[in-house]
Amino acid sequence: MDECINAYFRNIWIYYQKNMKKTILVPLLGFVILVICIFYYLNPPTEKKSYQKKIADEIFNTQTFFKTKTIDEKELGEFYIVNFFASWCKPCLAEHPLLMAMKDQGIKIIGINFRDDEENFLSWITENGNPFEYVIRDDGTIAYKMGLIGVPETYFISNNEIINKIQGPLFYEDVEKYL
Amino acid sequence: MKMLKSIYKKIFIIISLLFISSALAENSELTDFYKSIRCLVCDGQNILDSDTEFSVNLKEQIKKKFDSGLSLQEINNELISIYGEEISFKPSDSHFLLWASPFLLLLLIFFLIRKKYF
Amino acid sequence: MINSLGNLFLYLPILFTFFFYLRSSKLNESQTILAARVIYICSLIPFLLLLIAFATSNFQTLNVLQNSYINDPFIFKVTSAWGSHEGSILLWVFLINLYGLTFSFFHKKNLLNKQLIFISQIFIIYILISSNPFIEVNMDGNTEGLGLNPILQNLLFVIHPPILFLGYLGLIIPFVISSFILTTKQHDEPLFQQMLIWSKISWFFLTVGIVLGSYWAYSELGWGGWWFWDPVENVSLIPWLLNTALVHSLQVSIKNNQLKLWSLNLALYGFIAAVFGTFLVRSNLIVSVHSFATDPLRGLFLIIIIGYLLITTIRMNLKSISLFNKDTFQFISKESFLLINNIFFICAALTVFIGTVYPLFSEMIFQTAVSVGAPYYNFTFNILLAPIIILMAFAPQIKWHNHHSQNQIKLLIIFLTGFVASLISYFIFYNLFFSISVFITAPLFMQSVVVLFAKFKKDFRFYAQWLAHLSIGIFIIAAVSTEQFDTEENLLFKKDSNNELPLNSGGYAYIENIQNIEKLNHVQILLDMKIVEENKTYSLSPSKNIYQPSGQITNEVSVVNNFFSQYYATISQIESDLVSINLVYKPFINLLWMSALMLILGIFGSIIRKI
Numbered sequence: 001m002d003e004c005i006n007a008y009f010r011n012i013w014i015y016y017q018k019n020m021k022k023t024i025l026v027p028l029l030g031f032v033i034l035v036i037c038i039f040y041y042l043n044p045p046t047e048k049k050s051y052q053k054k055i056a057d058e059i060f061n062t063q064t065f066f067k068t069k070t071i072d073e074k075e076l077g078e079f080y081i082v083n084f085f086a087s088w089c090k091p092c093l094a095e096h097p098l099l100m101a102m103k104d105q106g107i108k109i110i111g112i113n114f115r116d117d118e119e120n121f122l123s124w125i126t127e128n129g130n131p132f133e134y135v136i137r138d139d140g141t142i143a144y145k146m147g148l149i150g151v152p153e154t155y156f157i158s159n160n161e162i163i164n165k166i167q168g169p170l171f172y173e174d175v176e177k178y179l
Numbered sequence: 180m181k182m183l184k185s186i187y188k189k190i191f192i193i194i195s196l197l198f199i200s201s202a203l204a205e206n207s208e209l210t211d212f213y214k215s216i217r218c219l220v221c222d223g224q225n226i227l228d229s230d231t232e233f234s235v236n237l238k239e240q241i242k243k244k245f246d247s248g249l250s251l252q253e254i255n256n257e258l259i260s261i262y263g264e265e266i267s268f269k270p271s272d273s274h275f276l277l278w279a280s281p282f283l284l285l286l287l288i289f290f291l292i293r294k295k296y297f
Numbered sequence: 298m299i300n301s302l303g304n305l306f307l308y309l310p311i312l313f314t315f316f317f318y319l320r321s322s323k324l325n326e327s328q329t330i331l332a333a334r335v336i337y338i339c340s341l342i343p344f345l346l347l348l349i350a351f352a353t354s355n356f357q358t359l360n361v362l363q364n365s366y367i368n369d370p371f372i373f374k375v376t377s378a379w380g381s382h383e384g385s386i387l388l389w390v391f392l393i394n395l396y397g398l399t400f401s402f403f404h405k406k407n408l409l410n411k412q413l414i415f416i417s418q419i420f421i422i423y424i425l426i427s428s429n430p431f432i433e434v435n436m437d438g439n440t441e442g443l444g445l446n447p448i449l450q451n452l453l454f455v456i457h458p459p460i461l462f463l464g465y466l467g468l469i470i471p472f473v474i475s476s477f478i479l480t481t482k483q484h485d486e487p488l489f490q491q492m493l494i495w496s497k498i499s500w501f502f503l504t505v506g507i508v509l510g511s512y513w514a515y516s517e518l519g520w521g522g523w524w525f526w527d528p529v530e531n532v533s534l535i536p537w538l539l540n541t542a543l544v545h546s547l548q549v550s551i552k553n554n555q556l557k558l559w560s561l562n563l564a565l566y567g568f569i570a571a572v573f574g575t576f577l578v579r580s581n582l583i584v585s586v587h588s589f590a591t592d593p594l595r596g597l598f599l600i601i602i603i604g605y606l607l608i609t610t611i612r613m614n615l616k617s618i619s620l621f622n623k624d625t626f627q628f629i630s631k632e633s634f635l636l637i638n639n640i641f642f643i644c645a646a647l648t649v650f651i652g653t654v655y656p657l658f659s660e661m662i663f664q665t666a667v668s669v670g671a672p673y674y675n676f677t678f679n680i681l682l683a684p685i686i687i688l689m690a691f692a693p694q695i696k697w698h699n700h701h702s703q704n705q706i707k708l709l710i711i712f713l714t715g716f717v718a719s720l721i722s723y724f725i726f727y728n729l730f731f732s733i734s735v736f737i738t739a740p741l742f743m744q745s746v747v748v749l750f751a752k753f754k755k756d757f758r759f760y761a762q763w764l765a766h767l768s769i770g771i772f773i774i775a776a777v778s779t780e781q782f783d784t785e786e787n788l789l790f791k792k793d794s795n796n797e798l799p800l801n802s803g804g805y806a807y808i809e810n811i812q813n814i815e816k817l818n819h820v821q822i823l824l825d826m827k828i829v830e831e832n833k834t835y836s837l838s839p840s841k842n843i844y845q846p847s848g849q850i851t852n853e854v855s856v857v858n859n860f861f862s863q864y865y866a867t868i869s870q871i872e873s874d875l876v877s878i879n880l881v882y883k884p885f886i887n888l889l890w891m892s893a894l895m896l897i898l899g900i901f902g903s904i905i906r907k908i
Contacts, residue, residue, distance in 0.1 A: 230869060
């Protein structure tokens with residue numbers, strides 16, 4: 001059986017060698033592979049899908065800091081924002097004015113203070129202003145549930161579903177469609 | 180010829196034994212589990228070696244869950260459902276080609292040259 | 298001025314090469330060699346010019362501006378030349394032409410030099426298109442430079458790229474010799490002998506380069522690890538594996554004219570792996586600790602040059618396969634053992650390749666990102682190599698052609714002893730992985746001792762090989778020990794409280810002193826720590842360095858030795874009222890480095906062969 005297979009391949013090879021036209025086969029194959037590689041190169045795979053669609057329940061079960069009550073989902077309305085921040089995080093300070101501007105426009109922001117010291121957090125708020133409708137102090141559990149990569153991170157929620165997530169400081173282009 | 184075949188048989192047995200014992204000897208220690216979880220804000224480090232807030236937080240959360248009774252496999256699944264597959268340095272079994280390819284390649288090479296050498 | 302000169306000497310060799318190819322058929326041998334050497338020498342000059350630019354802190358050259366700082370120590374100023382992507386590619390071109398030049402003194406054959414020149418010129422074209430360091434920049438003298446990344450300011454790291462490149466590029470000579478043999482179908486023994494010597498040279502440099510890189514990571518990166526299966530590391534491992542297989546396979550090809558096709562292909566793919574690896578990590582495709590700044594054009598170039606090398610290799614193979622496929626050994630013999638060796642090493646190299654490239658593949662095909670790390674390689678790579686370690690114990694004593702004497706009883710005793718030793722080790726350490734490694738390496742250790750007392754001619758080559766093989770056994774034991782038995786603890790020293798903290802081992806540690814020291818381009822916060830254990834005191838001085846002009850902070854590791862083990866300390870946190878130290882006890886880690894040295898010595902010994 002093996003001899004048959006070997007003979008078969010040998011015959012193909014001899015045929016290949018005898019037909020000069022077929023000598024373009026190898027370079028052609030190479031070219032095709034090259035084209036495929038270039039295609040993949042210029043069209044890299046799209047952003048991987050976000051894995052969380054639902055917001056973490058803890059946000060509605062935890063006591064907020066300044067208002068000493070838990071957040072009532074109905075009070076938030078159709079559209080709101082969840083923003084993770086910390087006093088030790090420099091880019092959070094950079095995006096802070098934008099958050100204040102959004103608050104002035106009436107957008108409700110839930111601020112989640114990620115792994116922070118209480119004193120530092122309070123002085124950060126006092127010095128810079130409070131753009132948040134509600135603030136929750138988190139030891140990392142909520143961040144973990146939401147799949148936080150690092151602060152600052154912002155989630156845009158509409159109809160109780162996460163419609164967008166921005167990792168890193170917010171820029172005007174990220175939020176202008178919501179203003 | 181026969182002697183050569185017996186050597187190959189012995190090699191095959193050794194590899195199978197190693198494969199089985201390696202699969203069985205799954206280390207159940209927490210620190211070893213940390214080594215298999217990737218720090219997503221670093222360049223390829225695992226969370227045990229990394230000092231970032233992300234890694235420290237993850238270590239704490241994992242420890243909490245481990246102490247509350249969850250098995251390492253359950254914690255691993257939860258991590259993957261939150262952060263995606265890239266959080267684990269051990270690709271899931273659905274990547275069968277990846278895990279099997281070294282041994283398949285070995286078998287393939289032996290198969291291709293068997294006519295000539297054996 | 299330097300920029301123009303640099304650019305001139307980048308265009309010049311390409312011009313010369315063009316004319317060289319036009320007229321090569323009309324030149325006689327000595328003219329060809331002369332032309333080739335002119336091209337090689339011209340190609341050496343740009344890198345030397347870059348070195349001068351760095352040494353004189355010529356900030357009009359963009360690359361110098363981006364990677365050097367006026368107050369950097371001189372040695373780091375000069376070595377910053379290869380601290381960036383552009384500079385290191387220029388170093389690559391320099392070394393490939395240096396090899397070419399050296400090679401031209403040993404081989405005057407036209408074809409060999411032609412191919413070498415062609416490959417080296419492709420890299421110069423690459424530099425001109427996308428990585429030219431000689432870009433003029435005018436800052437009106439208002440600059441002190443942006444500084445070399447502090448992590449790179451370490452003597453070990455500074456020599457690591459040149460040595461590793463010497464290893465990668467050394468493989469070009471086996472590549473061209475192999476192509477020559479396949480295309481001209483001349484396969485006399487001297488050619489294979491030459492291939493062997495050059496392969497050993499590249500093998501030596503690759504081994505030293507990898508060990509240096511590993512030791513640098515261990516001493517600089519503060520995590521105490523020495524191998525991370527990081528893409529850049531993997532990419533240096535693959536050529537090393539192929540090179541090892543090549544060196545072994547060539548012995549058979551030279552001695553008995555067997556396994557020729559294997560040797561030739563190992564040489565070809567070894568070089569392809571080296572080029573592929575180096576450029577893969579500079580393209581946009583793979584992310585790692587060693588990431589360089591990326592540019593999509595670089596990945597495209599990678600595809601082009603790999604495509605050329607691969608297509609050439611495949612075509613050559615297809616044309617000449619029948620001529621070289623004449624192996625005739627059959628029985629248990631050194632040839633068959635080395636054949637198995639080839640197969641397993643090739644599989645190991647392919648495994649590392651698959652693991653490195655799979656995340657990219659998965660992202661493209663399945664649209665999911667996966668991470669392939671230590672768990673994967675520990676399962677596949679380690680298991681693949683285990684049988685080879687066992688065979689390695691016996692292979693050097695197996696005879697050529699036909700090993701008649703089958704002492705089954707001796708074999709049984711060896712394996713039984715190994716099994717008993719691994720059982721004992723299990724009851725001492727309660728660690729399955731360690732016991733498995735004892736079982737695998739026991740035959741090697743036993744045979745090493747036996748063979749020392751056996752009566753046969755032992756020349757220098759024998760001892761070199763003995764040392765190299767033994768070092769692998771020691772390496773495995775040390776690697777598994779450090780992986781399994783490392784203990785880590787975090788010591789929190791608070792101000793105004795009892796400053797002697799107890800250690801897990803039973804002793805205690807205290808901080809003697811904290812100093813702020815001003816150095817040339819950084820401020821060092823140096824901590825003096827002492828560990829007291831059973832009447833012995835050990836001194837550790839980890840530090841944090843704050844660099845100018847970037848403000849970057851690095852963690853400097855401090856180690857202290859206790860025979861084969863080490864205490865490894867880093868500062869994890871330093872505030873005004875507390876200091877937190879990470880202390881790791883690593884048993885047998887020094888055996889690891891010792892075995893690496895033994896391996897390097899063994900390889901070196903096999904090159905010089907006689908004293």
